[in-house]
Amino acid sequence: MNANPVAIPPGEGAGSLRFAALLATYMQSANLPLPNSALRFIQGSLSMTDDQAGWIFTAYLAASAITLPIAQWLAGRYGLKRIYQAALAFFVLGLLLATQATTPLEFVGARIIQGAASGVLAPLSMAIAVETLAPARRGKFGTVWTAIVLFGIASGPSIGGWISEHFGWRPMFYISVPLSVFIFLVMALLLEEKKAGKSPSFDFFGFGTFTLGLISLQMLLDRGERLEWFASTEIWLEAMGCALGLYLFVVHVLTAKVHFLNKSLFRDRNFVLSTIIFFALGFVLLSTMALTAPMLDELLGFPPDTTGFLTIPRGVGLVGAFVLMGRLSDRIDHRPFVATGIALVIYANWLMLGYSPLMDGWPVAGAGALQGVGLGVLMPAISKVAFSTLDPKLRPEGTGLFNLVRVYGSTIGVAIVQIFFFNNTQAMHMALASNLTPFHGAAHLASVQTLEGLNETVTHQAAFIAVIGQFKILMLAMVVVCPLVVFLRKPVPAN
CATH class of the missing domain: 1.20.1250.20 (MFS general substrate transporter like domains)
Structure with a gap:
């Protein structure tokens, strides 16, 4: 790096x-x-x-x-x-x-x-x-x-x-x-x-241990549901690889003079807090996309081209707000924009909690556009706050770490929402199906096709409720990092 x-x-x-x-x-x-x-x-x-x-x-x-x-x-x-x-x-x-x-x-x-x-x-x-x-x-x-x-x-x-x-x-x-x-x-x-x-x-040792820890974590999250978690030897091996890799990396950072990440980066409060917020931004950035498209395509029955077009308002809001933010002077305090961006993302995800199986594409386009604007405001603002107090000598390394954190935020975010989606779908399917128990006595009168259709309907409803639950997780990720804005120092104006 x-x-x-x-x-x-x-x-x-x-x-x-x-x-x-x-x-x-x-x-x-x-x-x-x-x-x-x-x-x-x-x-x-x-x-x-x-x-x-x-x-x-x-x-x-x-x-x-x-x-x-x-x-x-x-x-x-x-x-x-x-x-x-x-x-x-x-x-x-x-x-x-x-x-x-x-x-x-x-x-x-x-x-x-x-x-x-x-x-x-x-x-x-x-x-x-x-x-x-x-x-x-x-x-x-x-x-x-x-x-x-x-x-x-x-x-x-x-x-x-x-x-x-x-x-x-x-x-x-x-x-x-x-x-x-x-x-x-x-x-x-x-x-x-x-x-x-x-x-x-x-620093290949630092890079190797860091990679071992995070890739093992990624494999654990991706494969855990399919292999019934710690009932599988593979999951145990991946968990041990994650623990060992991250432990060796932390020890290496604390003891070695030259390593993959410069320890001085972690002495700058703005950089550390901004990096955590940037991780949450990455967590939301692609996870929303990974949830929205399957919801539109598989649960609401929209054709793929319509599904793709409904993502355009989010992209327009994201890129448009980002470009406009780039025109602001570096001399101004960007912390209010950080707070504004987080607030917009939280509100947009709150709107997503109101999605319905009977809706058309407008609620998706509106909430997506608002979330895009929030992310477009937050991304440049938090970047400027992060590097405004950082020693210029550390900025090349800091930039590499900053971008890497966003990537890992996205990949871990997608894995986590997938895990909760499948768990919640199963739980909601059982809860909804349990309400059909009083009619069990008439089940023998129903045809096989009717029962299959009933199960498909229950599964469809359970999956939609589970998707809404994942939007709540994304909203909570931003809620958790929101208080960190208070602890950001006033940036040093650029010379």
């Missing part, structure tokens, strides 16, 4: 390099939620269970979280151009494997390859784009880059939904292949190979 970007001096072709890098940024972020509106088609085609559907998101996110911290080190060690092109090749490989998948395991494996390549493409694309700019223009570029990432996340479901509705779900992965080829050719023709003068150092 502490490797320096490889410098690329601005010159002829810099604009083309920058465009290709930003296109790659959009492409890798859009592919994360791309299958979201077509889950019903993918599940039916691959015989994928509901719990396995959650792996479509977590596999991509977890893989990108592994490769994200080592991207700059790889570029410095083996060459930026070589690593970037290799990541593009692996990304295309993942896309093609996804189109050929015939089993859930094959499809999840393809998503892991896509995610691992994405974790390298994202930071190196930003490094390439930044280094093609004149120094005076680099300060504000982070806002542009993040806006493109958010635009990709926001537009991915609508693109995937429309393609799936009209052409099937597999072709939606093909659209990124020609884009990847174009980016590859631009980099091959215009990007000069650069490596660090000496082999950069990297």
Whole structure:
């Protein structure tokens, strides 16, 4: 995380390099939620269970979280151009494997390859784009880059939904292949190979233990429900891996002089509290999307293209508010905007608790737009508060950790809402079915078709109630971190 970007001096072709890098940024972020509106088609085609559907998101996110911290080190060690092109090749490989998948395991494996390549493409694309700019223009570029990432996340479901509705779900992965080829050719023709003068150092022990702990936790959350939790040897092994990895990482941080994360980062109150809030933001950002699309598609019966289009208001609110916030002066106190953003997200999730099986798409569009505005206000505001009091020497490492925390917030958030969804669905099914007991005496008069229809109705109602319960969890995640705003220090004005 502490490797320096490889410098690329601005010159002829810099604009083309920058465009290709930003296109790659959009492409890798859009592919994360791309299958979201077509889950019903993918599940039916691959015989994928509901719990396995959650792996479509977590596999991509977890893989990108592994490769994200080592991207700059790889570029410095083996060459930026070589690593970037290799990541593009692996990304295309993942896309093609996804189109050929015939089993859930094959499809999840393809998503892991896509995610691992994405974790390298994202930071190196930003490094390439930044280094093609004149120094005076680099300060504000982070806002542009993040806006493109958010635009990709926001537009991915609508693109995937429309393609799936009209052409099937597999072709939606093909659209990124020609884009990847174009980016590859631009980099091959215009990007000069650069490596660090000496082999950069990297804390592999700290990175390894940190990764072991969090990936074991991710596997535990993803696989626990299917394997009946601690009745399974695998879950015990994953729990022990999580405990061991995080224990060794904490000891390493406390005892080693040079390690994966600089201890000085944790001495800055604003940075620590803002990082916790940013984790909660990541928890809500993609988990809402992972819940909304299946609710619209499977429970309310909306077609995939309509499901995708209903996510557009959330994306417009998110990107629009983010861009407007980026125009505010760094000299003002952003803490009120942090509080405002959190309040808007909480209120939007409270509106989601009023969803009904009889509703049309307007409540979803309205609550989504409001939540998007809240997230769009919160994200830049909390970022500015986090780094306003941090030593400038620590900002490169702090930026890496800050982004990594959001990614892990998203992947753990998706896993947790999936767990509670299945548990709550089963509990609500039993509770609703128990109310049918007084009519058990007439059950022999009902046909098999009638009983099956009755069970399907009960299951449908239980699943919808469970989805609403998950929106409550997301709301509570923001409620829990809301008091932290009070303890944020007034930011130091930028010079």
